[in-house]
Amino acid sequence: MTEYVYYFGEGHADGNGGMKDILGGKGAGLAEMTNIGVPVPPGFTISTEACNFYYEHDQSYPPSVKDRVAESLARIETSTGRQFGDPSMPLLVSVRSGARASMPGMMDTILNLGLNDTTVEGLAQSSGDPRFAYDSYRRFIQMYSDVVLEVGREHFEEKLSALRETIGVETDPQIPAESLRDLIVEYKAIVREKNGSDFPQDVSDQLWGAIGAVFRSWNNQRAITYRKLNDIPDAWGTAVNVQSMVFGNMGNDCATGVAFTRNPSTGERQFYGEYLPNAQGEDVVAGIRTPYPISRAQDPSHQEASLEESMPEVYGQLVDVYRKLESHYHDMQDIEFTVQSGKLYLLQTRTGKRTGFAAVKIACDMVEEGLIDSREAVRRVEAGQIIQLLAPIFDAEAKSEALQKGRFMAKGLAAGPGAATGLIALTAERAVEMSRGGKEPVVLVRIETSPEDIAGMNAAAGILTARGGMTSHAAVVARGMGKPCIVGCSQLKINYARSELRVEGASRPLEEGDWISIDGTTGEVIDGQLPTRSSEVLQVLIDGSLDESDSETFRNFSKLLSWADEMRGLGVRTNADTPRDSMVARRFGAEGIGLCRTEHMFFHEDRILVVREMILARDESARRAALVKLLPYQRDDFVAIFREMAGLPVTVRLLDPPLHEFLPHTEAQISTVAREMNWGFVELRAKVAQLHETNPMLGHRGCRLGITYPEIYEMQVQAIFEAAGQLKKEGLDVRPEVMIPLVGTVGELTLVGNSIRRVARETLDRMGVDIPIVVGTMIEIPRAALLADKIAEGAEFFSFGTNDLTQMTFGYSRDDAGSFLPEYVDKNILPRDPFASIDQEGVGYLVRRGTELGRSTNPKLKVGICGEHGGDPESIFFFRAAGLDYVSCSPYRVPVARLAAAQAELERQASEA
Numbered sequence: 001m002t003e004y005v006y007y008f009g010e011g012h013a014d015g016n017g018g019m020k021d022i023l024g025g026k027g028a029g030l031a032e033m034t035n036i037g038v039p040v041p042p043g044f045t046i047s048t049e050a051c052n053f054y055y056e057h058d059q060s061y062p063p064s065v066k067d068r069v070a071e072s073l074a075r076i077e078t079s080t081g082r083q084f085g086d087p088s089m090p091l092l093v094s095v096r097s098g099a100r101a102s103m104p105g106m107m108d109t110i111l112n113l114g115l116n117d118t119t120v121e122g123l124a125q126s127s128g129d130p131r132f133a134y135d136s137y138r139r140f141i142q143m144y145s146d147v148v149l150e151v152g153r154e155h156f157e158e159k160l161s162a163l164r165e166t167i168g169v170e171t172d173p174q175i176p177a178e179s180l181r182d183l184i185v186e187y188k189a190i191v192r193e194k195n196g197s198d199f200p201q202d203v204s205d206q207l208w209g210a211i212g213a214v215f216r217s218w219n220n221q222r223a224i225t226y227r228k229l230n231d232i233p234d235a236w237g238t239a240v241n242v243q244s245m246v247f248g249n250m251g252n253d254c255a256t257g258v259a260f261t262r263n264p265s266t267g268e269r270q271f272y273g274e275y276l277p278n279a280q281g282e283d284v285v286a287g288i289r290t291p292y293p294i295s296r297a298q299d300p301s302h303q304e305a306s307l308e309e310s311m312p313e314v315y316g317q318l319v320d321v322y323r324k325l326e327s328h329y330h331d332m333q334d335i336e337f338t339v340q341s342g343k344l345y346l347l348q349t350r351t352g353k354r355t356g357f358a359a360v361k362i363a364c365d366m367v368e369e370g371l372i373d374s375r376e377a378v379r380r381v382e383a384g385q386i387i388q389l390l391a392p393i394f395d396a397e398a399k400s401e402a403l404q405k406g407r408f409m410a411k412g413l414a415a416g417p418g419a420a421t422g423l424i425a426l427t428a429e430r431a432v433e434m435s436r437g438g439k440e441p442v443v444l445v446r447i448e449t450s451p452e453d454i455a456g457m458n459a460a461a462g463i464l465t466a467r468g469g470m471t472s473h474a475a476v477v478a479r480g481m482g483k484p485c486i487v488g489c490s491q492l493k494i495n496y497a498r499s500e501l502r503v504e505g506a507s508r509p510l511e512e513g514d515w516i517s518i519d520g521t522t523g524e525v526i527d528g529q530l531p532t533r534s535s536e537v538l539q540v541l542i543d544g545s546l547d548e549s550d551s552e553t554f555r556n557f558s559k560l561l562s563w564a565d566e567m568r569g570l571g572v573r574t575n576a577d578t579p580r581d582s583m584v585a586r587r588f589g590a591e592g593i594g595l596c597r598t599e600h601m602f603f604h605e606d607r608i609l610v611v612r613e614m615i616l617a618r619d620e621s622a623r624r625a626a627l628v629k630l631l632p633y634q635r636d637d638f639v640a641i642f643r644e645m646a647g648l649p650v651t652v653r654l655l656d657p658p659l660h661e662f663l664p665h666t667e668a669q670i671s672t673v674a675r676e677m678n679w680g681f682v683e684l685r686a687k688v689a690q691l692h693e694t695n696p697m698l699g700h701r702g703c704r705l706g707i708t709y710p711e712i713y714e715m716q717v718q719a720i721f722e723a724a725g726q727l728k729k730e731g732l733d734v735r736p737e738v739m740i741p742l743v744g745t746v747g748e749l750t751l752v753g754n755s756i757r758r759v760a761r762e763t764l765d766r767m768g769v770d771i772p773i774v775v776g777t778m779i780e781i782p783r784a785a786l787l788a789d790k791i792a793e794g795a796e797f798f799s800f801g802t803n804d805l806t807q808m809t810f811g812y813s814r815d816d817a818g819s820f821l822p823e824y825v826d827k828n829i830l831p832r833d834p835f836a837s838i839d840q841e842g843v844g845y846l847v848r849r850g851t852e853l854g855r856s857t858n859p860k861l862k863v864g865i866c867g868e869h870g871g872d873p874e875s876i877f878f879f880r881a882a883g884l885d886y887v888s889c890s891p892y893r894v895p896v897a898r899l900a901a902a903q904a905e906l907e908r909q910a911s912e913a
Contacts, residue, residue: 004050005068008034009042009079017329022047024239026098029349036328038321038346042079043093043243044072046211048100051237054215069207069242076244085203089126090119092136092245094347095210097217099238102334102350106226107238108147108217110210111280112140112245116201120184132250134180135172139280141187141199144206148213151194159186173249173278207242214240228825231832231874246345248338249280255311255339256281259294259318261326264334264354267361271322272298273335275307281336281347294318317344325349330371331380332362356381356388357553364556374563375906381560383873383900389557390538390892391418391521392484395531399519407527409503409516412464412489413818414523415475419532420462420484421517424510426496428456434513435459443516445501447494448815449474450661454603457483462518464525466492468815475868484520488818492525541587561589561895564902570879571886572897573649575866577601582644585891589898592649592735594799594888595866596641598634598716599657607633608662609676615659616677616687620711627715634716638723642734646727651737651799651866651888652720653778654713658701660691697807702742706752713752717759725767737774739799744781749794778866780804785850792854792861799888800847802867802875806834809843835868838875848882864888873900880904 006014006023008031015023017032027045034040046065053062077083082091092114097107115123115137124133138160145151160172163183169175175183191199200206217223218238227234248256258281259273274291293299294315295308308315318337321344325333334352338345354362363377372380402408422441425431431444432455441461448467449457457463457477462484465474478485493502499512503525510516515529539546540554548554573594574585582593602611607630614626642650664673665688674684693699706713717738724734738756743749753775760773776797779785782805792798807814812821814835824830830839838844847865854861864886869875871893879887880901889897 002049002062004047004053004062004065005044005072006031006047007042007044007072007075008040009075011035011037015045020100021236022049022239024048024098024100024241025102025350026096026348027239027241028100030241030243030347032328033325033346033349036324038324038349039344040346041244041246042076043241044069044076045098046240046242048237048239051215051218051239052235054212055219055237059212059216069211072242080244082244084114084207085119086122087118088122090114090122092119092123093207094241094243094245095207095214096241096243097214097238098241099218099232100236101232102353103223103226103232106217106223107220108214110140110143110147110213112136113144113206113210114203114245115140116203116206118201119203127250129250131177131180132247134177134184135175135249136247136280138180138184138187141184141191144210145187145191145195145199147217148209149191149195149199151191155190155194156187159183159190211240211242214238234828243347246338246340246347247280248276248340249278250340252278253311253339253342254278255307255314256337257291257294257307258334258336259322260332260334260352261322262332262352262358262362264332264352264358267354267358267365269365270298271295271319277310281338311339311342314339314342314344321346327371330366330376332358356385359385360389360556360560361552364559375567377560378564378567378899378902379906381899383876383896383903386557386560386895386899387417387892388521389553390535390895392420392532392534392538393521394419394421394517394519395533398530399526402517402526402528402530409506409525409527410489410491411523411525412486412491413475414520415487416463416478416483416485417521418462418484419517419519419521419530420460421515421530421532422461424501424512424514424516425456425460426494426499426501426512428453428459430512431456432459443518445492445494445516446474449477454600455605462486462520464489464492464516464518466490466494468818478520484518486518486520486523486525489523489525542584557895561898564899565589566902567905568898568901569905569908570876570884570901571864572894572901573651573864573866573886573888574891574894575870575888576641576891579640579644581891582641585894586644586648588891588894590648590891590894591886592651593641593645594651594864594870594886595739596650596652598653598655599661601634601637602630602655602662604633611662612673613677614712615662615691616679616684623709624711627711631715631719634719635723635726638720638736639726642723642727642736643732646732646734649735649737651739651776651797651864652716653739653741654703654716655705656702656741658691658693658696658699659705660688660693660696663688663691697804697813703740703748703752704742706740706755707748710752710755713755714759717756718763721760721763721771721773722767724771725764725769728769728771729767734771735774736771737776737797739797740775740777741801742780742804743777743791744783746787746790746794749777749791753794776862779850780808782809782846785846786853788850788853789857792856792858795854795858795861797862797864798850798854800850800863800865800867800884802838802843802847802865802869803835805846805867806839806843809846810834810839837872838869838878840878844878844882847879847884851883862886871897873903876900877904877907880908 013031013034015031017028020028023045082089084091094111096109120133120137124130142156146153188199248254255275255277256279257275263270263272273294276291292304293306296306332352333349336348359381363381366372367377422443424445425442431442435442443462444456444460445464463478465487468487475487500509502509517526517530536551536553537557571591573592574590575595576582576593577597577600610629617623664670674681724736727734740752774796776795778801779798780801851863863884866888870887871889
């Protein structure tokens with residue numbers, strides 16, 4: 001028979017800290033603290049399984065639950081010497097939520113339950129403090145009415161505020177008992193008016209009303225949103241914790257507070273927290289009153305006495321408890337405590353949430369302290385958090401001040417972490433022009449970006465678009481560049497003709513040249529200029545402006561990732577198209593390039609005219625003449641990239657996008673190009689129209705270009721191997737790999753692959769050098785994955801291009817899916833955005849099946865992935881399980897991938913043990 005209710009108290013608990021799935025995080029913490037001798041008020045936990053039963057059975061409880069609750073309540077009564085509902089010595093309880101994953105503030109809590117018009121008088125008499133009793137009752141009416149009866153707390157806050165003003169006091173503790181008694185009458189009148197019935201006086205009805213409300217709060221909107229943002233499954237449910245009340249609001253020898261066993265922002269080994277005398281927990285959490293620091297060392301300038309100063313004995317007990325808890329859990333703890341009449345009680349302990357900076361420092365420090373080993377340190381830091389150590393950041397005080405002054409404009413998708421501030425540029429050309437000479441930083445603001453914007457994106461300090469999703473062009477390129485980026489900010493209304501952008505409700509538009517600030521970590525857009533600074537890791541690793549010995553953050557960053565490298569079995573490469581990207585990625589620990597896109601090289605100012613000359617050539621002879629001009633550019637690009645990546649593999653993808661993307665589109669652009677190339681305007685406009693494709697993603701691109709215009713791929717292959725041969729003669733170890741894009745049939749691979757091998761061999765023979773010729777393909781068409789056994793016979797490697805594979809498998813355009821995918825996720829049609837995290841069921845099946853089929857005919861086949869999913873920790877776990885050899889991701893995601901790959905390996909080993 002399933003047990004749904006678990007008691008804890010008197011030094012023994014039915015459960016323990018390992019039962020988070022059943023007891024929730026709070027319930028497991030209360031049980032464990034009870035078992036190890038920490039002072040915890042007695043209580044019981046109704047399990048998450050009861051919550052799931054509640055939802056599956058039309059909001060009814062399992063048959064045994066009410067009897068078990070009654071038994072547990074009787075045990076609390078025996079333990080405390082008080083009776084629930086007793087008019088002279090009433091037992092009061094708290095009713096609090098507790099999911100297995102921490103969801104702070106998302107679900108509901110009720111304190112002081114058990115008070116009514118009779119028991120409040122008994123509490124006043126038994127405590128000897130009528131003011132305390134009436135204060136507790138007015139708090140209970142307000143919380144219960146808000147949570148259970150759905151009477152908004154604002155109605156009660158208005159009365160409370162008016163009372164303070166009437167009697168001339170500043171804080172709630174200054175309100176006398178008589179005034180609180182009158183306030184209770186007014187509170188009950190509000191309930192009667194808004195709810196249509198009197199405030200419930202039966203304490204049993206109160207209890208079950210609260211339990212049901214806490215279960216229902218699992219599905220309130222804020223909890224649903226929080227779960228989606230943090231990938232917490234809806235099926236987990238919440239537990240309910242019913243616990244004997246202890247009171248921090250009985251007088252000046254009472255207090256309540258929240259503390260962390262280490263600083264959650266910096267990771268410093270410092271007891272860090274806040275408390276309030278003569279208060280209840282909601283006062284600290286809800287910000288009703290400004291709390292005081294736990295210790296004087298935490299804030300030497302604070303005017304009020306710290307807990308250490310005002311209650312030194314209690315502070316000493318709390319220090320002993322926090323050390324005991326951290327030693328027991330071997331992790332930083334977030335604790336809630338109450339002091340009643342000078343006695344300390346713990347109400348919660350849980351693993352404390354922390355910044356990426358703190359997570360890395362705490363993990364490394366705890367290894368040094370012998371609390372955990374390096375495997376646990378690697379397991380403990382969330383892979384996505386480490387990106388925080390790389391991102392430029394806003395000055396915290398300056399940002400807070402700007403938000404307080406109403407400079408917040410809008411919020412979009414946080415696509416590229418970090419902070420950027422600069423002058424608004426509404427076109428790529430203006431971004432380049434405005435940034436010349438390094439006068440002021442620029443933020444490129446577009447409705448959406450295209451490959452033609454690459455120069456402006458490169459020149460900009462940050463990128464902001466009104467359209468697009470997390471894998472839109474702007475997001476992908478910005479992450480590759482390590483630039484802060486916000487996409488899909490639909491509140492922005494950009495008017496190119498007027499050179500301005502507006503936000504609905506704003507008093508004025510912003511114009512090109514005005515200052516704007518974007519926080520790519522939070523998605524916030526802020527009017528005006530905010531100061532930014534580079535992270536210490538970048539100052540050491542990339543800028544060279546800070547010495548390693550001066551940066552503990554960098555030393556911890558390096559230490560953690562070196563441990564990860566010792567553990568992981570999955571290789572980590574980078575997606576890089578420039579020497580600088582290659583250098584950055586290598587310094588971040590990339591083991592090669594998994595995707596070098598050649599089309600980005602074509603957009604440079606000094607070669608776009610030649611590219612257009614090649615595209616607009618009237619015959620093959622003219623096209624080859626233009627390609628001869630392009631060859632030195634391509635060769636020089638590869639020389640620089642190969643030099644940076646000497647000794648490591650570099651996978652070069654041959655030209656992929658349709659040719660029309662390189663042509664002018666507006667009449668003004670066509671007119672300019674026509675003059676530059678001595679074409680007639682009408683003739684050029686007709687040619688552009690001829691090359692335009694209705695559905696370019698499925699059109700004349702990828703290997704189809706190499707088949708219809710073989711001379712293009714021939715030039716690129718010659719450039720690749722001339723560059724490799726030149727460096728080989730210099731004594732460098734060069735390892736080029738040529739990747740054919742968009743293959744869907746064996747015939748395509750055979751035809752293009754034979755041409756590549758022929759040109760490569762001719763080039764190497766002419767130069768008198770010997771370099772292995774490695775040819776593979778990008779698997780991005782579902783048909784290729786399904787026929788991978790046949791395709792693998794002609795390839796040395798596969799690289800899954802999961803961006804396009806996701807588009808083609810779902811039939812979604814990644815640049816347009818932002819208009820409906822959020823609805824799909826909100827309505828549970830999809831668990832998450834498949835462009836952000838791999839769809840394991842569908843797209844993942846193709847990856848796994850394609851890998852198995854490919855190796856069935858070619859056991860030596862090397863398999864990787866080069867889509868944006870290569871930098872997503874959850875996707876990396878899947879790719880390790882699918883048997884891939886490596887992932888490839890944006891340079892600034894390489895540290896994330898290294899850490900996630902190690903965690904995937906540790907998870908695999910644990911599952912096999």
